[in-house]
Each structure stands twice: as C-alpha cells, then as structure tokens.
Amino acid sequence: MFEQLAPEYVEYWFVVGFNKFLRVFWYFCLFEFTRYIIIDYIIVFFKWLTRKSDDEQFEQARRAFFLENPLVSIIIPGKNEGAHLFKLTKSLAEQTYQNFELIIVDDGSDDETPIIGKNLERLGLIDMFIRNEIRGGKASAANLALRYAKGKYIVHLDADCSFDRDAIERVVIPFYYDEKIGAVGGNVKVRNYNDSLCTSLQAIEYLKTVSVGRIITSYLGIYKIVSGAFGAFKPEILDRIGGWDIGPGLDGDITVKIRKCGYKIHFEPKAICLTNAPSKFKVLTKQRLRWDKSIIRFRVRKHRDVYFPHANFNWSNFFALFENVFYNVILDLMWILYMIDILFNYTSSLQYIIPMNFTLYVVMSYVQMGSILLFTERRKEEMKLIKFIPLMTIYTGIYLRLVRTTAYYKEFFFKHSYEDVWNPSKSSTMAKRYGL
Amino acid sequence: MFELIQHPNSSSKTLSFDNESLNVVVINRVGELDVDSLQNADALLIQTTTSHDANELIRSIRSNRNRLKALIPVFISSTVSNLQSIRYQFDGVFSDDTKEILLQRLKAIKSRLAEMNYEIHQLDYHQSLLQSALQFAYSREQVFEPVRNRFSKIGFSYPFLGAILKEEEANRVLEILNISCTEGYTTKKAIEKTHTCKKCSGGYLNYRECCPKCGSSDLKTEDLIHHFLCAHIAPEQDYKKEDTLECPKCDKELRHIGIDYDKPSSMHTCNDCSHSFQQAEVKALCIDCGHDNELSQLGSLEIGAYELTPHGEQIAKFGLHIQKTETTSKEIHTVSVQILELFKKQELSREQLEKQCWEGSVRIHPEIMSHFHIEQQEIIQKEICTIISKYLGKADVLSSPNTTWYRFLVYDKSPENIEKTGSIIQNNISKLITDGIGEYEHPAEVLITKLDNGVDHV
Numbered sequence: 001m002f003e004q005l006a007p008e009y010v011e012y013w014f015v016v017g018f019n020k021f022l023r024v025f026w027y028f029c030l031f032e033f034t035r036y037i038i039i040d041y042i043i044v045f046f047k048w049l050t051r052k053s054d055d056e057q058f059e060q061a062r063r064a065f066f067l068e069n070p071l072v073s074i075i076i077p078g079k080n081e082g083a084h085l086f087k088l089t090k091s092l093a094e095q096t097y098q099n100f101e102l103i104i105v106d107d108g109s110d111d112e113t114p115i116i117g118k119n120l121e122r123l124g125l126i127d128m129f130i131r132n133e134i135r136g137g138k139a140s141a142a143n144l145a146l147r148y149a150k151g152k153y154i155v156h157l158d159a160d161c162s163f164d165r166d167a168i169e170r171v172v173i174p175f176y177y178d179e180k181i182g183a184v185g186g187n188v189k190v191r192n193y194n195d196s197l198c199t200s201l202q203a204i205e206y207l208k209t210v211s212v213g214r215i216i217t218s219y220l221g222i223y224k225i226v227s228g229a230f231g232a233f234k235p236e237i238l239d240r241i242g243g244w245d246i247g248p249g250l251d252g253d254i255t256v257k258i259r260k261c262g263y264k265i266h267f268e269p270k271a272i273c274l275t276n277a278p279s280k281f282k283v284l285t286k287q288r289l290r291w292d293k294s295i296i297r298f299r300v301r302k303h304r305d306v307y308f309p310h311a312n313f314n315w316s317n318f319f320a321l322f323e324n325v326f327y328n329v330i331l332d333l334m335w336i337l338y339m340i341d342i343l344f345n346y347t348s349s350l351q352y353i354i355p356m357n358f359t360l361y362v363v364m365s366y367v368q369m370g371s372i373l374l375f376t377e378r379r380k381e382e383m384k385l386i387k388f389i390p391l392m393t394i395y396t397g398i399y400l401r402l403v404r405t406t407a408y409y410k411e412f413f414f415k416h417s418y419e420d421v422w423n424p425s426k427s428s429t430m431a432k433r434y435g436l
Numbered sequence: 437m438f439e440l441i442q443h444p445n446s447s448s449k450t451l452s453f454d455n456e457s458l459n460v461v462v463i464n465r466v467g468e469l470d471v472d473s474l475q476n477a478d479a480l481l482i483q484t485t486t487s488h489d490a491n492e493l494i495r496s497i498r499s500n501r502n503r504l505k506a507l508i509p510v511f512i513s514s515t516v517s518n519l520q521s522i523r524y525q526f527d528g529v530f531s532d533d534t535k536e537i538l539l540q541r542l543k544a545i546k547s548r549l550a551e552m553n554y555e556i557h558q559l560d561y562h563q564s565l566l567q568s569a570l571q572f573a574y575s576r577e578q579v580f581e582p583v584r585n586r587f588s589k590i591g592f593s594y595p596f597l598g599a600i601l602k603e604e605e606a607n608r609v610l611e612i613l614n615i616s617c618t619e620g621y622t623t624k625k626a627i628e629k630t631h632t633c634k635k636c637s638g639g640y641l642n643y644r645e646c647c648p649k650c651g652s653s654d655l656k657t658e659d660l661i662h663h664f665l666c667a668h669i670a671p672e673q674d675y676k677k678e679d680t681l682e683c684p685k686c687d688k689e690l691r692h693i694g695i696d697y698d699k700p701s702s703m704h705t706c707n708d709c710s711h712s713f714q715q716a717e718v719k720a721l722c723i724d725c726g727h728d729n730e731l732s733q734l735g736s737l738e739i740g741a742y743e744l745t746p747h748g749e750q751i752a753k754f755g756l757h758i759q760k761t762e763t764t765s766k767e768i769h770t771v772s773v774q775i776l777e778l779f780k781k782q783e784l785s786r787e788q789l790e791k792q793c794w795e796g797s798v799r800i801h802p803e804i805m806s807h808f809h810i811e812q813q814e815i816i817q818k819e820i821c822t823i824i825s826k827y828l829g830k831a832d833v834l835s836s837p838n839t840t841w842y843r844f845l846v847y848d849k850s851p852e853n854i855e856k857t858g859s860i861i862q863n864n865i866s867k868l869i870t871d872g873i874g875e876y877e878h879p880a881e882v883l884i885t886k887l888d889n890g891v892d893h894v
C-alpha cells in the first residue's frame with residue numbers, strides 16, 4: 001500500500017538503504033536535523049519537566065519586583081520615528097507596570113519628528129525628549145538616553161514596536177531570578193505577518209530563530225543576542241562597558257560585551273513585542289545584508305578573543321559565539337562543499353536527491369512548527385502561517401543563504417559594513433581606522 | 437513777544453502777548469495752581485523744577501470736571517528736568533526758540549476750542565472721558581499716538597487720557613480708545629503688540645527659561661559631546677580633564693572637532709530638582725504682582741494710534757448724544773398742557789366718577805438740569821417721558837410743561853396699583869439721573885392724587 005502512495009523518489013531511498021541515505025544527506029542529518037529537531041525537542045521535554053518550578057520561580061520574582069517597584073527607564077533611540085511615537089506612548093500607557101520613565105532620542109531626524117516629540121513631551125506623554133541636531137548613529141543615540149536615564153533597569157525599544165500589556169513587567173522580572181543576569185531579551189514577533197508573502201515567511205522565520213531558537217540557546221546558556229527592538233539591561237553594567245558601540249549589529253555586540261563581563265543573558269519568551277517586518281524582498285535583502293555583515297565584523301573580527309585561551313576565557317561565551325559563527329558562517333561554506341560533493345559524486349541520482357532533500361526540509365519545517373506551537377501564546381494566529389511552510393525551504397535554504405553568502409563575502413574581503421549609510425560616515429571612518 | 441506780568445492774586449506770573457490779549461499763567465510750584473483762576477487764562481506754562489511736579493500739575497488740570505478748564509493748552513518749560521518722559525502730555529515745550537511756534541499753536545487750539553460745545557456734560561464718567569478725549573484730539577488736531585512709558589502698567593501711554601488716569605489704569609485708557617474706535621469716532625492703526633499678565637494685566641514681564649518640572653529658573657546648560665570612535669555621548673563636563681577633553685568611555689583624547697567628536701546639541705539641567713531637559717519652558721514673571729505666567733496664559737493687547745474720523749469730529753463739537761436724540765424722539769405721545777387741562781376738566785365735570793382717575797406729577801430738582809447743556813436737557817426730558825409713558829395706558833395722557841415738570845392723567849387703576857406705578861416711575865427716573873451725574877439726594881419727586889371734584893392737588 002505504501003509503495004502505491006509514496007512517490008517514486010521516496011521509494012528509491014527505501015530501496016537503496018539507510019547508509020546511502022546518510023551518505024547523501026549528511027549535511028541535513030548532521031547539522032539541521034540534530035540541531036533543530038533533536039536538541040529542540042529534548043529541551044522542550046526538559047522545560048516541560050521543570051514547568052512547575054519555573055512558574056513558581058516566576059511568581060516569586062514577580063512578587064519581589066512589584067514589592068520593590070523600581071523605576072524602569074524605557075529608552076528609544078531612532079531617526080525619523082516621529083510617526084510612531086504617539087502610538088508607542090499609547091501602547092506603553094496600557095502596560096501593567098507603570099513606574100517607568102520614557103526617554104526618546106531623536107538622532108538628527110529630517111522630518112517632523114522633533115515637532116512631534118517636543119509636543120508629546122509638553123503633553124507629558126514623554127518624560128524626556130532629546131533632539132540631536134546632528135546625526136550620530138544609533139549607538140550614540142542610545143548612549144545619550146542611557147546618560148540621562150535614572151531607572152534601576154533600562155529597557156531598550158524600537159519606536160515602531162508595540163507590546164503585550166505585560167511585556168515591560170515580563171522583560172524586567174528575570175533580573176529577580178538571578179543576580180548574575182545582566183540583560184534580558186524580549187520576544188520579537190512579526191506584527192504584519194499578513195501583509196505579504198515576504199512578511200509571512202519572516203513571521204515563520206522569527207518564530208523559529210527568535211521565539212524557539214532563543215529559548216533553546218538561553219536554556220543552553222549560549223544565548224547571544226538581545227534584540228534592539230526589545231531588551232532590558234542593568235544600567236550599572238552598561239556604564240561599565242560604556243554602553244553601545246558603533247553598529248550595525250550593535251545589539252548583538254553589546255550582548256557579547258555583557259557576557260564578557262561575566263553576566264548571564266536571559267531570554268524571556270513571554271515578554272512579547274510586535275514589530276513590522278519589511279514587506280518587500282528588496283528592503284528585506286538590504287536589512288539582511290547589514291545584519292549578516294555584522295556577524296563577520298563583530299563575532300569573527302571584533303570579539304575574536306573569545307575563541308582563544310586567555311585570563312577571562314569562558315566556555316559558554318566561546319560556545320555562544322562559536323554556535324553562531326558555526327551555524328552561519330562555517331555551515332555556509334560547508335553547504336557549498338556539500339553541493340560540490342553531491343554534484344560530482346551523485347550526478348546520476350540527482351532526480352532522486354533534489355526532491356528528497358526538499359521533502360526532508362519541508363517535513364522538518366512542519367516538525368519544527370510543532371515545537372513553535374508548543375511554546376507560543378498566539379497559537380490561533382500562528383496556525384495561519386502553516387500553509388507557507390513548504391516555501392520556507394526556498395526562503396531559508398536558498399534566498400537567505402544567498403544573501404548571507406554575499407554579505408560574508410563583501411564584509412570578509414572588503415569590510416563593506418563601514419560604508420553602510422546606516423552609520424554617519426564620521427563614525428564609520430573612525431571605526432574602520434581602529435578596527436571596531 | 438511774550439512778556440512777564442506779575443499775577444495780581446498770587447505768586448504765579450502771567451505772560452501776556454503784546455499785540456493780543458492772550459493770557460498765559462505761569463505756574464512754578466504745585467501749590468500755585470488755582471483752578472478757579474483758570475477761567476480767564478488762555479494757556480498755562482508749567483515751570484516746575486522737576487518733571488514729577490509737572491506731571492502732577494498736568495494731571496490735576498486735565499482731570500478737572502469743568503471741561504473748559506480741563507482742555508486748556510498747557511506748555512512746559514524747557515527748564516524742567518527730565519521732561520522728555522512727559523513732554524507728550526503737553527502742548528509744547530516752551531523756550532526762547534519755540535515761543536513763536538507755540539503762539540501759533542495756542543491760537544489754533546483756542547479757535548478750535550471755541551468751535552466746541554464743551555459745556556456738554558455726559559451721563560457717565562467713561563463717556564465723559566471719551567467726550568473730553570475726542571475734544572482734546574479735535575482741538576489739537578492730534579492723533580492719539582502711543583508713547584513708550586516705563587511707568588505705565590502696559591508700557592505705553594497716551595496723551596490726555598494718560599494724564600487723567602493713573603499709570604495703573606493704562607488698560608482703561610485703551611478701553612476708552614477702543615470704544616471710540618468701535619463707535620466709529622476714531623480709526624485705529626496697530627503700532628505695537630504687548631503681552632500682559634493673566635492676573636493683573638500688567639505689561640512688565642520677565643521672560644526666562646524655566647525647568648518644566650519644578651518651574652525653577654536656576655538652570656545649567658551644557659553642550660553634548662559625541663565621540664565618534666566609541667559612540668559615547670555626554671555633557672562636555674564629563675570629558676573635561678584639566679585643559680583637555682578625554683573620553684570617559686575609551687580614555688582617548690578628543691583633539692579635533694569634526695574628526696574626533698562633535699557637539700550635536702545641548703541639555704539644560706535644573707539645579708533645584710536635577711531634571712535634565714532640552715526644551716526649557718519659557719515663563720513670564722509679572723514684575724507687578726509676581727504671578728509666573730505660562731506663555732499660553734498671557735493676554736495680548738494691541739497698542740494702536742487712534743485718529744479722529746469726521747464723525748468723531750462731529751461728536752467732539754456737538755456732544756456724544758446728538759444721534760441718539762433723533763432716534764429716541766419717536767413714538768412718545770405727549771400732549772400740551774392745555775390739552776391735559778382740558779381732559780382734566782372734562783373728567784371733573786362728570787357728576788359721578790365711575791372709574792378711578794388719578795393725576796400725577798413728577799418734578800425734577802431744578803439744580804440737576806442746570807448740570808446739563810440745553811441739548812442734553814431735551815434728551816433727558818424725552819427719556820423721562822419714555823419712562824413715564826411705559827407705565828401709562830393707551831387712554832392716559834402725558835404732558836411736560838418744561839424739562840423739570842411732567843404731568844399725567846391715569847384712568848382706571850386701583851389705589852394699590854397706582855401707588856406701585858408711582859414708586860416705579862420715581863425709581864427709574866432717579867436711576868436715570870444718578871447714572872448720569874452720580875449720587876444725588878431726591879432727584880425726582882413723584883406725586884399722585886385722586887382726581888376729586890373740586891380739589892386740585894397740583
């Protein structure tokens with residue numbers, strides 16, 4: 001019966017046997033399946049085992065937090081974000097935790113932002129609106145906000161995000177779990193997942209890499225990026241490391257710096273912020289080129305010391321960066337090797353390999369989606385994304401890989417990120433000169 | 437030429453012009469001003485030592501209730517100290533060089549004053565001021581131009597009205613002038629705009645940057661420095677190390693603005709509550725009453741120049757109520773005294789009075805009417821007739837033999853009703869008169885008697 005239903009290419013693999021299957025799909029079995037299915041489900045299982053004590057720990061921390069009622073400084077650096085500001089203040093006014101100050105830094109906007117910001121400040125909807133006439137880049141804007149923040153905790157947000165009602169409370173509470181937690185990352189999801197194919201695919205990607213991926217890395221102690229869109233920090237640590245350095249990729253960079261100081265980074269999946277993803281592939285490509293270049297610039301170049309033995313060497317820092325670099329940079333190269341391997345050694349069986357490979361990835365995507373749905377609190381909405389899953393193979397397997405490879409190539413050989421207009425050239429010139 | 441003649445009755449001197457008999461009274465001290473003696477003077481020359489005394493004199497001259505005296509030309513001697521600040525209140529500065537000009541001016545004013553009915557008294561104080569102001573402007577052929585004045589509550593003064601009303605009442609000067617404009621007596625040309633205290637309307641405001649949180653004006657302002665290399669940004673103070681600038685984050689020295697660092701903006705910090713902010717709140721502290729105004733609370737005044745219109749000139753010459761005379765005269769049925777007597781006789785001749793008939797009379801104190809010009813008296817007479825006729829029936833008869841005497845016959849009213857009517861009429865007429873000339877005891881007397889065969893109460 002099975003033979004009648006299964007397509008010919010699947011049947012083929014049953015006939016040739018498991019050993020050949022492993023030989024041909026070594027890349028999939030070794031890296032993708034182990035990392036994204038086996039490890040994920042093992043951790044899901046462990047988390048399920050400890051769910052009761054986790055809940056208790058949360059309740060205890062929450063009580064301590066509300067008892068102390070510390071001032072939280074919400075800082076939002078940005079350029080030309082004026083249009084989002086009013087909505088943002090409204091979103092924050094709905095928060096369950098209200099003892100916060102809101103500091104907005106306008107980094108040399110050339111639109112209405114200064115007028116809007118000043119008005120909101122006068123109306124008392126923003127506590128501090130700081131306008132920089134000259135643009136200094138996102139890092140300097142964040143540092144300026146930090147300089148004037150008075151809170152016990154700093155929450156860094158992007159202006160175009162909106163938040164679940166308990167997001168601020170949830171992103172700060174983990175500091176009460178453990179003294180050594182230096183930063184907490186919030187969960188970023190795609191708000192406009194319905195806008196276009198491009199945003200739907202990104203929504204799935206975010207669920208995989210952010211929502212689930214970070215639960216896993218956080219659990220393993222190798223979580224290495226607190227998103228700029230939504231993260232919480234202890235100001236004394238930020239002061240110690242001098243705040244943010246020049247980007248792009250400054251959110252990943254600051255996380256590594258905090259790790260290097262000996263602090264833990266915690267991911268809080270239930271602190272949820274929604275962001276708008278680029279709805280066109282052209283814009284998305286630009287964004288990803290920038291992000292991917294920063295892996296080379298920061299994880300490979302700037303923070304290369306974590307890979308070598310020295311006084312402050314730390315295994316989890318090593319693994320945190322290594323996992324990141326390995327799964328992005330090294331596997332990218334490995335994929336090319338794999339392609340060559342298949343093309344040369346199995347030229348005659350390509351009609352069985354290509355569809356099978358595709359099938360494996362689609363099936364894996366569905367299985368992964370299963371783990372996403374186990375964790376999520378927006379199950380109903382996210383179920384709608386299931387129909388796009390077959391396309392994810394093309395999206396991550398081909399599109400993102402292509403963009404990534406281009407970015408690595410440009411950054412590795414040409415240090416392309418220093419020309420990015422995302423930073424003012426005065427900062428890039430300096431950063432390049434000093435190899436930052 | 438002018439020449440000095442000793443004034444016969446006082447220590448002040450009189451200047452006379454040789455060819456013509458123009459009599460200019462010289463006043464050297466505040467105490468010398470004898471208002472009654474102004475009757476014969478053509479002009480006054482103030483020759484006090486200080487401008488303060490001169491100011492006091494011009495105030496008492498211009499506020500005289502007798503308009504003839506209030507509008508007299510007044511010159512100030514060039515020897516008065518600090519006269520610049522008050523010269524706009526005078527008709528000229530007297531010195532050897534200006535004698536001839538002032539003489540011409542004096543003659544011009546005199547002839548214009550002669551054109552006017554300046555005995556006309558108004559019904560209320562403000563209208564009276566307005567009338568005088570219009571006459572002043574007419575006689576001087578002058579536009580009411582605002583003059584910057586450090587002591588005026590709104591920072592500006594006007595000739596004439598500014599001399600009468602105190603400096604704290606500068607707002608009322610504007611009110612009167614604005615009425616003259618809305619009534620069409622003057623046209624207004626905006627010259628300046630001034631902001632005023634919400635609480636006391638004072639124009640003396642101290643504007644300064646304040647902390648938006650606590651309102652303190654004790655602020656520290658610092659430039660922000662952005663170090664390009666490490667993206668550190670903080671107030672300049674954070675970087676200061678002896679004579680150099682050193683980055684507190686990366687310890688590098690900042691040598692060159694534009695290459696190492698720049699100053700993207702600045703921040704204020706409140707020394708009282710240590711709040712940091714960029715947008716200081718500008719507030720206006722009222723020097724007069726101490727109220728700290730938010731800018732949005734401030735009032736605003738338009739300071740304009742007011743020029744007489746032809747209509748305004750008419751008012752200056754003939755009085756404020758000329759037009760109203762015409763409009764109020766209609767629809768009041770009065771009869772001559774003969775007719776009233778006829779009606780009365782008819783009524784008395786009836787053997788039996790079936791209905792009750794009353795005769796009323798209203799007498800206005802003759803002294804009151806002497807306060808008013810003849811034209812004005814007629815207006816008042818008509819107003820009184822209007823008041824009385826309001827309470828009369830269609831068949832009732834009203835007559836006014838003269839401006840102080842009003843008679844009427846009322847048919848068909850009960851004793852209680854007629855008594856009520858009498859007291860209402862008395863009240864309303866008294867109110868009309870006291871509104872015009874101020875408090876007066878028993879301005880009107882109303883007497884009502886029942887018409888009886890044979891008895892005449894009037």
Ligand SMILES: [Zn+2]
Nearest residue numbers: 663666683686
């Ligand atoms: Zn620096």
Ligand SMILES: [Zn+2]
Nearest residue numbers: 647650706709
């Ligand atoms: Zn203050």
Ligand SMILES: [Zn+2]
Nearest residue numbers: 633636722725
């Ligand atoms: Zn005041």
